[in-house]
Amino acid sequence: MSAAGPIAPRADFPLLAAQPALRYLDSAATSQKPRVVLDAMRRYYETENANPHRGAYALAAAATVAYARARETIARFLGADDAETLVFTRGTTESINLLAAAWGRANVCAGDRIVVTRLEHHANFVPWQQLAIEQGAEFRICELTPDGEVDLDQLRALATPNTKVVAFGHVSNAIGTINAVPDIAAIAHRVGAIAVCDGAQGAPHMRVEFDRLGVDAYAFSGHKMFGPTGIGVLWARRELLEAMPPHQGGGDMILSVSFERSTYNEVPYRFEAGTPHIAGAIGLAAAARYMDSVGLDRIATYEGELLAYATRALSAIPEVTLVGTAPVKASVLSFVMGKGIHPHDIGSILDQEGIAIRAGFHCAQPVVERLGHAATARASLAFYNTRTEVDRLVAGLAKVLEIFG
Amino acid sequence: MTSPDPTSPTDPSPYANAVLLDHARHPRGRGAMSRATHRGRAENVLCGDTVDVSLVVEDDRVRAAAFEATGCAIVVAVASMLVERAEGWTVAGARERAAAVAAALVDGTVAFPEGFEALTDLRALATRHACALLPWKALGRAIAEPPAS
Numbered sequence: 001m002s003a004a005g006p007i008a009p010r011a012d013f014p015l016l017a018a019q020p021a022l023r024y025l026d027s028a029a030t031s032q033k034p035r036v037v038l039d040a041m042r043r044y045y046e047t048e049n050a051n052p053h054r055g056a057y058a059l060a061a062a063a064t065v066a067y068a069r070a071r072e073t074i075a076r077f078l079g080a081d082d083a084e085t086l087v088f089t090r091g092t093t094e095s096i097n098l099l100a101a102a103w104g105r106a107n108v109c110a111g112d113r114i115v116v117t118r119l120e121h122h123a124n125f126v127p128w129q130q131l132a133i134e135q136g137a138e139f140r141i142c143e144l145t146p147d148g149e150v151d152l153d154q155l156r157a158l159a160t161p162n163t164k165v166v167a168f169g170h171v172s173n174a175i176g177t178i179n180a181v182p183d184i185a186a187i188a189h190r191v192g193a194i195a196v197c198d199g200a201q202g203a204p205h206m207r208v209e210f211d212r213l214g215v216d217a218y219a220f221s222g223h224k225m226f227g228p229t230g231i232g233v234l235w236a237r238r239e240l241l242e243a244m245p246p247h248q249g250g251g252d253m254i255l256s257v258s259f260e261r262s263t264y265n266e267v268p269y270r271f272e273a274g275t276p277h278i279a280g281a282i283g284l285a286a287a288a289r290y291m292d293s294v295g296l297d298r299i300a301t302y303e304g305e306l307l308a309y310a311t312r313a314l315s316a317i318p319e320v321t322l323v324g325t326a327p328v329k330a331s332v333l334s335f336v337m338g339k340g341i342h343p344h345d346i347g348s349i350l351d352q353e354g355i356a357i358r359a360g361f362h363c364a365q366p367v368v369e370r371l372g373h374a375a376t377a378r379a380s381l382a383f384y385n386t387r388t389e390v391d392r393l394v395a396g397l398a399k400v401l402e403i404f405g
Numbered sequence: 406m407t408s409p410d411p412t413s414p415t416d417p418s419p420y421a422n423a424v425l426l427d428h429a430r431h432p433r434g435r436g437a438m439s440r441a442t443h444r445g446r447a448e449n450v451l452c453g454d455t456v457d458v459s460l461v462v463e464d465d466r467v468r469a470a471a472f473e474a475t476g477c478a479i480v481v482a483v484a485s486m487l488v489e490r491a492e493g494w495t496v497a498g499a500r501e502r503a504a505a506v507a508a509a510l511v512d513g514t515v516a517f518p519e520g521f522e523a524l525t526d527l528r529a530l531a532t533r534h535a536c537a538l539l540p541w542k543a544l545g546r547a548i549a550e551p552p553a554s
Binding site: 341342343344345348349352359360361374375403404 | 418419420426429430451452453454475476477478479530532533536
């Protein structure tokens, strides 16, 4: 790793450039945005803004093309051949809710089983729990190994022939585990269940190729991968989407409407009722291009080295215990400190040192509690972070120990 | 625009306040109270922190107070200060103090009740106001409930 600076220069990110003292170690919550994303959205509003798919004038056609191109760019970034299998949503949460509502209500019945894992963010837990209650289906949780990996043996036992859905994360937001996605998908497929992957923490850090992952559906948020808030994607196999009824009614999702009935539009538009977040899609496409320009393999290597450095540095502090020690991890460091020091106090003291981390359950209460903690402190790294920032975190923790020593 | 210097000495910090730190490190009145006439619990569902306040109330006055808590330093420090100072308060006086603390945290023109001036250093830390108010909520619930039999 170069000592000169991160592979994504701070100068590319207006907020980081304007706040040189800020050590932003909370990218798992939301990432900072490169200037190219902000510029792309501004350019759209200033030169192409109109309602797509409507209007017989050149500007509306330009907006339609811009929106379609954004979808194609993001599809290429994800390794999807068919851009129409990408549905734009508000984010991961809406993507999973869409799938649970539209596919779930049509395909999950009383006596069926839904399996999720202990690692899940609430966004990939609660919608399935709600669906199970509504439909009278069984809701089962696959537990973890002591290191914080999904217990595949238990998953094999839980995946019974009546299982319709296996829902799991690509990467745990709470403890950083990178799941064995192809193995989990294969277990789901063996019993005819669909494999649904929450990719909110995967897409920002690594190459996502649906064929390689073997999943049936994948959800992620723009704002965690350097794009704007309010835009995200649900990708699903075309036959899955084709068989799904729309979940919302309105404009854009129909072909024709009469008093008696409406005819629904094609995939993916039938799931995009109303005027879409065009600028958001364009901003997300710009984020994908930015990540491509840095290089996805380079990002993975850089972040892997930074994670290893941070893991060594935090492990060297006797009072710090890392939570989640899976052998394959993304750049998330969840930890607790001895002497009864509360994660919120760690967060507030670090904040006074200009270091931004997260403290709490990380919207993943089932896993944090199962690992025996009321809450944890979490530092999450991205390609704009550096070893120097990790050193600052270590110095900040020394200050915490000084105060509570 | 540049960021504020994170180590600015003008930034008041509860973690540099000797009174709060002393209560956090050496909490007073922490533990169960079997003879309590009134008990109240408050929980912050966002972080799981919990405070239980136990009181002996006789003739409309707090005669003794204790707390139990699972929480951060601010929760523990404020709970400790509260039970240490509560003896002799009337029930109405306890309610008034709880309301005054809530108001003073967000409004610099409102004074903290006597004995709670150290909480001034929490004003700038808006993300932690809920921690400072948790023991007061537990107190409020204790005196809102009918006496324990």
